[in-house]
Amino acid sequence: MSDLLYSEVEEDLRASVRDLFSGRAAPAALIARTESAEPYDLKLWRTLAADLGAAGLAVPEALGGHGASAREVAVVMEELGRSVAPVPYLGSAVLATSALLATDPSQAEVTERLGKLAAGTLIGALAVPLSTAPGSEFPSTVTATADGTLNGQVRSVADASVAELLVVPAVGPDGPGLYTVDVASAGVTITEAISLDLTRRIADVGLENVTAKRVAVSSAAVSALDTALVTAAGLLASEQLGIAEWALAETVRYLKERYQFGRPVGSFQSLKHRLANLYTDLVNARATARYAADCLASGDDIAIAVAVAQARNSPIAVHATEEAIQLHGGIGMTWEHPAHLYLKRAKSDEIALGTPGRHRAALAPLIDLPA
């Protein structure tokens, strides 16, 4: 029976991550940072990834990680959702790291890269559009030559603008392959896009005769990429839970304080019921996110758990942040209130790693409910 609760270790981890974010990713500072020359907070990243060890949670100790599991990573993702801290956690610690972990990690190239990713000294990104759903066709916008030279473009890559290492799916003479590329190599261009999500950015990657190392080929490459996408999609559900939790907590707080018609607006029953509904959603989101994390950790029932978690939590996060804006009234429409950062994250997360519709469609054959 899967464990849907949080362990003591997980609660401790949560406490330290939350503590870090509440001190160093306060809303006003976040908003100011979005338009500064440094939209990502790489100092905060180092503290999170290296000092708290959050980057290497799911990496085995032998490879320089902490030998924990997706369950612990999920707790970090929840806190990331709650704070929308601008750190490349999804791109590096989840997508790039999971992809390499799913190759043969005993290869020197992989061992070395994973060690640095886990230590938080190297930032990685998985060169696929963030919208790519698990189970999608292997991407073909990048081609590889027999000697491992890459050419092509990838649009909308999460966290690529601060990445130092790219894990690139490409098609070569012997079929699909997964390659590692140093961003500093000749021929790599990273063009920052204007992202809807101000605190997790996307960038377009261009590769022109770039020297790369192949770390997986044919079915192993396909399955490593898919494992990374499934893992990230399952973990994203925890981020969505965190977003929804923030939205509910902040809205409840505001509606207790905000007086109109001579009373706190939170005392109107119609609003109370709306908040109670959000709470009900949240309870659901928490259970599905925990189940997905636990399945990713144990290896059981992954496909269904992830599809359910994404199909359920994406719309919950979007709805919760939309409600937060609405219930904050005019203040919720202003730039200086952080609600918009959460709405933008939630709406981008809805597309990220497969829309709810894609996940419902993926579920159909798994549960024998054909169209």
Next chain:
Amino acid sequence: MTTVDDLRQRVADLLAAHPPESTPRQDFLDARFDAGLAWIHFPEGLGGLTAPRSLQSVVDKELAAAGAPDNDKRRIGIGLGMAAPTILAFGTPEQHQRFLRPLWTEREVWCQLFSEPGAGSDLAALGTRAVRDGDDWVVTGQKVWTSGAHKSQWAILVTRTDPDVPKHRGMTYFLCDMTASGVEVRPLRQITGEAEFNEVFLSEVRIPDAHRLGAVGAGWKVAQTTLMNERVAIGGTEFPRDGGMVGVVTETWRERPDLRTSELHDRLLKLWVEGESLRLVSSRLRQQLAAGAPGPEGSAVKVAFSELNQAASGLEIELLGDEGLRYDDWTMRRPDGVDFLGREAGYRYLRAKGNSIEGGTSEVLRNIIAERVLGLPSEPRIDKDVAWKDLPR
């Protein structure tokens, strides 16, 4: 009684006397106003012919077909939708003469100084003070979320003139010159990145008594007229079949077969049907309006309009997938007017969030429907018989 033929003849006369190709835009608008073809249901001499409002579209269509210039509804939406009907209903003949022509011909743009930091849904709680001083009133206070204040010459303004009586009774309505000394407009940036609305600080602004609208202490009643018209102005906008926010999405759908999925198809069709029924409700509302003042149906239409805009713009981002992750431009700018359907999908999605807040929130409108239309008893009110100054806040 003005007939369709009558109107066609007047339009023909106007076009003959002022050929659109050779008449400057502003001169044409003046001539159209003077011909009574601006807003035909307004009285003669004030841009109208006291004709049924439902015939306005006859005029608009003929003029558009002839390539005649028109005023920009996005720039003067507040003047047209809110200030004008209120001035018409409560203004003196002098006020009618002074304000309606430059408003319609776009020489003077209007904004609405109603909301305050502490008084949004509870507009009647507002605290901006107006104190009588001879022939003038001296006004001090702060307004917020004022759309287009940076582009406006005039404002409709509600103030508190008597703090010692219950809140609804102590308010007075004014027409405020935005260029008067003591009026300070500061941009207030919004979720879309731009600053469409503003904070407005009023420090000892002198307003002549001649610019008061309605009786002293009758501000709430005057404001009600503005608010009812506002709902209709926001929700009752005329759009063709397959138009409005749904139209924007259907266009993307038709142009981008690569994005289609059966799930989104189903949702899009549902929204299309809602859009079509909203179009019919809006036109029914306009027909009702032709017969009298806007009723509480306006509230229902505005609620439905907001929900549809939000659902359609949200669906469009999902449909766009990869491209939905992008935004066009976060640069802070101060737009000329409001355009819900403008720019790109991300902008439309974010701007649509305001539809259920501006002009009365959907929650407050639902209360109005429940209480005024359905006759349900109101929640116990603790602010009804208390002097404004003694209200809990």
